[in-house]
Amino acid sequence: MRFTLLFILLNFLVFSGCKQEKMHLIKIEGQQIQITDLLTSNQNIEAFVRPYREHINKDLDSVLAYSPSTYTKDDDELNTALGNLMCSIVFSEGNPIFNKKTGKNIDAVVLNHGGIRAPISAGAITTRTAYQVMPFENKIVVAGIKGNKVIEIVDFLVKSKRAHPFLGLKILLDQEYNLIEASINGESININKTYYIATSDYLYNSGDNMLFFKPNESVVNLDYKIRNAMIDYFKKVDTINPVRDDRFIRH
Known part of the structure; x- marks a missing residue:
């Protein structure tokens, strides 16, 4: 090279x-x-760096959990087990922090398909796995937005025809990708209600053309990297069991 x-x-x-x-x-x-x-290479520099490299590799390769199968972001058309897992992690690890700061709870999570950069392979899940799946420094942000902005999120997801990960919403399409119905937490979307949507700071700032987080009623940066949330989650579970479900399907 x-x-x-x-x-x-x-x-x-x-x-x-x-x-x-x-x-x-x-x-x-x-x-x-x-x-x-x-x-x-300079052997003196190499000798100096080697113990630090070995220490970092030891930390990265420490086993946190186990995956019974290989999960990728392309397992299905509209929602995938890996994408659903990512949203569950953001919610389970981020909501206690948000609740402590505000006394409120996260209503939904919206991430992006392109933000998942590697599969989770069958076998040991390590710290390195988290860095491979989420190599970015993105932090969890929670935006308070009115229901009309939530409808914009639904419109974006329907038009994208892509497995952008989300949680809390449910979207049903017909075979021609026309919207049949959409709900949030099992209820119709109320355009006058404020909903608290967790996302990444990259998407909050209009990344991937997600323009619906602004203007908003409020925003709380949890100062918590999504990758660190993954690591904390993996430390708590023995075996992951992500699933594809009916949150975004064609009927």
């Missing part, structure tokens, strides 16, 4: 005056240096 380093050389022209010196940029030069396999 070949890499290139680009060094930028800046030349300054210095003018001296009676009271102060003024520096002006007069030229920028660039130089490329090819990095190839012919370059050898």
Whole structure:
């Protein structure tokens, strides 16, 4: 593999005056240096880094739980066991923090299909698994939005025809992907009610074209990374058992 380093050389022209010196940029030069396999590592640096690398790898490979099967984000068209698990983790680990801060509870969770970056393979679940599935630094955010914005979420999910993970909502489509009905926590969506929707700070800030979290009635950043929530969840369970259900299906 070949890499290139680009060094930028800046030349300054210095003018001296009676009271102060003024520096002006007069030229920028660039130089490329090819990095190839012919370059050898510095053994002193390698010896210094090795114990830290081994310590980190030991932590990453520590077993937290067990997975009886392999779960991927592409297991089905509209909702997947892995996506449903991610939402359950955000809710179970995030709601106690939100409740303690506000005295309220999370009504629903909305994540994005692209945010899941790896499957959970059958066998041991480690800390490294969490980093592979969720390599980003995204934190859990809870937005208080009116029911009309929840309807916008439903419209977005219906039009996407994709397994964006969510919890708390239930969406039923016909075979042509037309909306038959939608509900939240088993009830019709009330456009005048404020619902508390947990998501990632990336999506809250309009990532993946999810524009429905703003404007809102309130927002609470739990200062809790989704990846850390995964690790905490895995530490609590012996064996995961995620399932695909009827929260988003065609009838």
